[in-house]
Amino acid sequence: MSRKPTIADVAALAGVSVAAVSKVVNGKGGISAPTRERVLTAASKLRWTPSAAAVALRSAKTRAIGMVAKRSPDLLSADPHFTLLISGLESELSPLGYGLLLHIVGEEPSAEEAAYRRLADERRVDGVVLTESRIGDTRFELLRTLGVNAVLIGTPWRADPVPSVQATCLDHGIRAAVDHLVDHGHRRVAYVSGPEDRVHTVYRRRVFEDALAAHDLAPSHSVVSDFTAAGAVEAIGGLLADRRRPTAVLFANDSMAVAGMSAARRLGVDVPGELSVIGHDDLPLGELVYPQLTTVRQDLVGLGRAAARVLLASLGEVEGAAVDVRPPEMVVRESTGPAPGRT
Amino acid sequence: MSRKPTIADVAALAGVSVAAVSKVVNGKGGISAPTRERVLTAASKLRWTPSAAAVALRSAKTRAIGMVAKRSPDLLSADPHFTLLISGLESELSPLGYGLLLHIVGEEPSAEEAAYRRLADERRVDGVVLTESRIGDTRFELLRTLGVNAVLIGTPWRADPVPSVQATCLDHGIRAAVDHLVDHGHRRVAYVSGPEDRVHTVYRRRVFEDALAAHDLAPSHSVVSDFTAAGAVEAIGGLLADRRRPTAVLFANDSMAVAGMSAARRLGVDVPGELSVIGHDDLPLGELVYPQLTTVRQDLVGLGRAAARVLLASLGEVEGAAVDVRPPEMVVRESTGPAPGRT
DNA sequence: GTGAAAGCGCTAACAA
DNA sequence: TTGTTAGCGCTTTCAC
Numbered sequence A, B: 001m002s003r004k005p006t007i008a009d010v011a012a013l014a015g016v017s018v019a020a021v022s023k024v025v026n027g028k029g030g031i032s033a034p035t036r037e038r039v040l041t042a043a044s045k046l047r048w049t050p051s052a053a054a055v056a057l058r059s060a061k062t063r064a065i066g067m068v069a070k071r072s073p074d075l076l077s078a079d080p081h082f083t084l085l086i087s088g089l090e091s092e093l094s095p096l097g098y099g100l101l102l103h104i105v106g107e108e109p110s111a112e113e114a115a116y117r118r119l120a121d122e123r124r125v126d127g128v129v130l131t132e133s134r135i136g137d138t139r140f141e142l143l144r145t146l147g148v149n150a151v152l153i154g155t156p157w158r159a160d161p162v163p164s165v166q167a168t169c170l171d172h173g174i175r176a177a178v179d180h181l182v183d184h185g186h187r188r189v190a191y192v193s194g195p196e197d198r199v200h201t202v203y204r205r206r207v208f209e210d211a212l213a214a215h216d217l218a219p220s221h222s223v224v225s226d227f228t229a230a231g232a233v234e235a236i237g238g239l240l241a242d243r244r245r246p247t248a249v250l251f252a253n254d255s256m257a258v259a260g261m262s263a264a265r266r267l268g269v270d271v272p273g274e275l276s277v278i279g280h281d282d283l284p285l286g287e288l289v290y291p292q293l294t295t296v297r298q299d300l301v302g303l304g305r306a307a308a309r310v311l312l313a314s315l316g317e318v319e320g321a322a323v324d325v326r327p328p329e330m331v332v333r334e335s336t337g338p339a340p341g342r343t
Numbered sequence C: 001g002t003g004a005a006a007g008c009g010c011t012a013a014c015a016a
Numbered sequence D: 001t002t003g004t005t006a007g008c009g010c011t012t013t014c015a016c
Helices: A007-014 A018-025 A033-046 A052-059 A078-096 A109-121 A139-146 A172-183 A199-213 A229-241 A254-266 A300-314 B007-014 B018-025 B033-046 B052-059 B078-096 B109-121 B139-146 B172-183 B199-213 B229-241 B254-266 B300-314
Strands: A064-070 A099-105 A127-130 A149-153 A189-193 A221-224 A248-251 A276-281 A294-297 A329-331 B064-070 B099-105 B127-130 B149-153 B189-193 B221-224 B248-251 B276-281 B294-297 B329-331
Touching: A007 A018, A007 A033, A018 A033, A052 B052, A064 A078, A064 A109, A078 A099, A078 A300, A078 B078, A078 B099, A099 A109, A099 B078, A109 A139, A127 A139, A127 A300, A139 A149, A149 A300, A172 A189, A172 A199, A172 A248, A172 A276, A172 A294, A172 A329, A189 A199, A189 A229, A221 A229, A229 A248, A229 A254, A248 A254, A254 A276, B007 B018, B007 B033, B018 B033, B064 B078, B064 B109, B078 B099, B078 B300, B099 B109, B109 B139, B127 B139, B127 B300, B139 B149, B149 B300, B172 B189, B172 B199, B172 B248, B172 B276, B172 B294, B172 B329, B189 B199, B189 B229, B221 B229, B229 B248, B229 B254, B248 B254, B254 B276
Parallel strands: A064 A099, A064 A127, A127 A149, A189 A221, A189 A248, A248 A276, A276 A294, B064 B099, B064 B127, B127 B149, B189 B221, B189 B248, B248 B276, B276 B294
Antiparallel strands: A099 B099, A294 A329, B294 B329
């Protein structure tokens, strides 16, 4: 197994200087067509590709972007979610030869910060993508002082002037879900949210309330949960125990919705006969279960793609319009139906 | 925002040579305690960390390992699986400062090979981990000729002398599942496998058959499926249409099992009353659904961890015993019960 | 249009 | 024990 060829080998084989080779592969001007040709054939004959390390050292560009994901102990909620975002990211990064450096950290608050710091200090990436926007989020400040490009997938906390991507018409999905429910005669509708420190938790609950208010209704119940199965089960238990229990419930994600739906059925409550259930995100999971889950689809892959474009644009790799992210839309499947007592 | 400090800055601040700094951070000998001390304080005062690019260039070690995942179009099956493996990998890599470079590629055969080639040619990683061992797998050969360290998670194809990790007592889980079923009076048991090009497909089916044979039984049906929801639905449809239909079915993964279970219920077949269902892997999904899925647990996180250790060992980063991977075990939940007509 | 040469930040001989 | 120095493979002025 021979030593990896270097730019010098290519230059020698092509009978030109290393500078010429460099110019050719980087598309810099001042190279005649014939020279160009010879360099290219020499390079492919040698199967030469520039060493990532050398390029990174010389040009201070790593051609990699980083992502750090907090993994909750039961990893129930966030994961399938991440996979979709990552697919979207990769579909934009890969064609440009960018890599995705992934870090999974535990729940300890310091672990996440340490991961970002390391990425920055070691100069391993040209930018990072953040997810799960939190209230009081300090990650952008950190990254800014570290001098790292960053983009947030989701709604920034306050008017924090951070680059971020999100769907247009962000409220459409939940509104449609509420309208759907009300149209089917539901009057007592509950909401089970995710952790309160998430920016989207607050936003989505407000949209939910607004949408109900448009029908002169108020939430029958509003419970804060934690994205775990146990949390969803507990939440549904509480709701169903109420004498004036809801006839429909929206969950902040699909995993909770499925867990909640299962818990209801286990308690002998028919879904959607006695209780309609709606999820959020539209993960593959929702189609697997019985009854199939009605949910609010989010264009997770599109969000990943858009985030990559923003980063790439700030690195001067691409220009122009950000790709747009499809607005959330309701996907009606089997877990919703008319309110009980209504035909 | 000031320029990133270099080793020279640290050396200057500490009043020593750059070589001294290098030796200190790399734990090479020949440094007096006081010098060591001053270097360390200087480094932390400047928040200096060696540049990954420079280290990589100089030492030909990137401190990163790569993984390329084929993403099936409907990404139903493989994904939650990957997340678990990645968690395991990261838990070993992170503490040693190793990064995980992830590539998601499409189904085209060439895409995968291209991804490995790029990782190798650009010298972006010190090793790669492979998953989804296939029959006639050529990836190891490729990686070998590319001169890249690799480790396989799963059973190698034939006696291919490749470093790989897998659980001990690999057959225990499926055997236990079969025994469980037979003990509950099941005599007509079917198997729904994954794609036939996977090594584990063949292996698991054989274990299934052996386990049944130990009870003087043969599979009632054996169908090859594809890890998709649609495939599982179709498979279950076929099985249930048979006049002598099975009273229990094992699926090659949890997603198919859940989809199959749902399809059965939709056809009016009670699970586990009329049909027992068993999955494979024990993904979080199985606990969410109703009835909860009985399944064969696989220590996916442990496999990731073990794979990382193997790679790290071959890079001289750690030594000694590989971590061991917990044997597969059956997790009895709600989707299995006595055979119909038996109390 | 092309090439010579100076580093990017670090490690590892080798000297002192 | 410590410092000097020669590159690792590449990009980029700046001459020619």
